[in-house]
Amino acid sequence: MALDSWGKYPQIQNKVFSFDQNKTLPDLLDEQDEWIPFGNGRSYGDSALSANIINTKPRNYFLAFDSHNGLLHVQAGVLLSEILDIFVPKGWFLKISPGTKLITVGGAIASDVHGKNHHVAGCFSECLDTFRLMLPNGEIVTCSKQENTDLFHATCGGMGLTGIILDAKITLKKINSKNIDQTTIKTTNLKETFEAFEKYKDKPYSVAWIDCLAKGKRMGRSLLTVGDFSNDGDLAYQSKKKMNVPFNFPSVALNTWSIKTFNWLYYGKTQKGVSTQKVDFDAFFYPLDAIDNWNRIYGKGGFTQYQFILPKSVSYEGLDEIMTTISHSGKGSFLAVLKLYGPANENYLSFPIEGYSLALDFKIEKGLFELLNRLDQIVLKYQGRIYLAKDVRVSKETFEQGYPNIGKFRALRRKYKMDQTFNSLQSRRVGI
């Protein structure tokens, strides 16, 4: 069998053990083999790939919901989309959601995901009340910010390397509408983009699409969208029928010219200055989920997402340097997303720090990793870091420099013998 990650690179054969209510899991962990838990396969790189995979998605029961305080108890294989299907019509939404709803709750914890509201609401661990974790010896422990705190801080953002997340209690937030009142701000260069982020930083949700092929004085031109839930009382929600990319595109389909044309059309169609729209939450939070298998547009060779973050004080300078390097390389990114982040949390390996992050999708091709290695050096120069949930190629040295808490994480892994039981291609590569 071969389970892919979202980037379809690398492709390896693996043995898959499906885990639902199975009591034999401790026996399995007791074997000499190494394992990595796998959710819905939406991490881009090799964080959930290994020769032996524990498929956690079949364990997907809703266990309890308290409508007084919004506390939802689910097994870790439940998808965020399933939560929304059930709870949006009742007036509840996820406090924290990434740009896809097609991930499991366990995956959301393991990557300590964040969304368009990070600057005001933080990472997924902020909505996490408790979770239960199975350790390598089969023992089940409850973790929260008050209980087993070292395991909590290691597991949130710990890429599945601390054990099997069994179930979790998360708090949902009240909404009065499934719609978002959205404002779009069209900027003409990077400086204007930064100014717009600062101007609208009180809006709970914000993200910018950036035209990464624009050069010279147009470099960094963007469409910044900000918004918040509407108050119109419209909660009638049914997930829509989706489009599908039925097969892998030929790998030449995405090239500098097609991306330039797309960017020109996408940027050009938006009216100048500031405009407002009302859109439903799917269009606002999850535009790409509307197309099944959109990763196939990169062809069968796959793609990767390069996502880094820089401290706020040097974000402008650093981004300027990185964008210039990319536009000179001629390698286009179809999707380039810029986002303002709030303060870092206490989790050992969570990605966010206060500053700006840029995410870029690249087709895997000759010369790409050399370019990304060059970008790594710029990221390190400005004391930034790389997001493990998207990564497939970062070196041990680059990774370590970005994450000062790595020592604590490694020590905890050794203490619980996690390093002998849970490993992915990624954990091997970056030595965690």
Place this chain on the structure above:
Amino acid sequence: MGYVLIVGAKSDMAKAIARHYAENGYDLYLASRQSQELEAFASDISIRTQQTAKCIELDILDYASHPSFYAALEGKPVGVISAVGYMGKQEDVQSNFAETQKTIDTNYTGIVSLFNIIADDFEQRQSGFIVGISSVAGDRGRKNNYIYGAAKAGFTAYLSGLRNRLHATNVHVLTVKPGFVATKMTEDLDLPEKLTAQPNEVAKDIFNAQQKGKSVIYTKWMWKWIMLIIRNIPEWQFKKMSI
């Protein structure tokens, strides 16, 4: 819309069926051994669909308990679906009579004992549906699983007769013959992907067939044609084959 009784509710197929019926507005009785293990699943059904799901203890091999089991159901079901099944290793089943008996009693005797009781009640009320999940293995005995197949063949014939008996009283009987299904029961087998159904596909097929009042279905659909061919292979040829 009333309760549907699902027998053998712990199997992957039964759970998929339960979810599908609840999504379509039915409440559920989930009957199995050690039914407390189904409590989490029942919560899941209630939260996902707002329907009620009650877990009830039932040992399909404890025939004497079946009348009181059925009598104790408050609010008689509008339909019953049996997903009871047991498939041991053929070598064990043919060499160890206890295994032979378990195979026959689980797949045939036990469920017949329960269905007899329910059929009487439905006949008297002149309404209800009875769905029995049999197997393509009952269409022709093969050396790889002929005791399981024989029990399922008996069950298929039982359902056929029951359908005939209850036709006049407006009670609908559906025979379901799944081919390969990806469940825990078949986890260790190397099944051909195109011929293997996922439990939720089987659930959908069963729901649609039951709602339309069909008599016999194969799932996936191509098994109808595969089994037509297999049934028509002459015995002198079939006995030499290894399929």
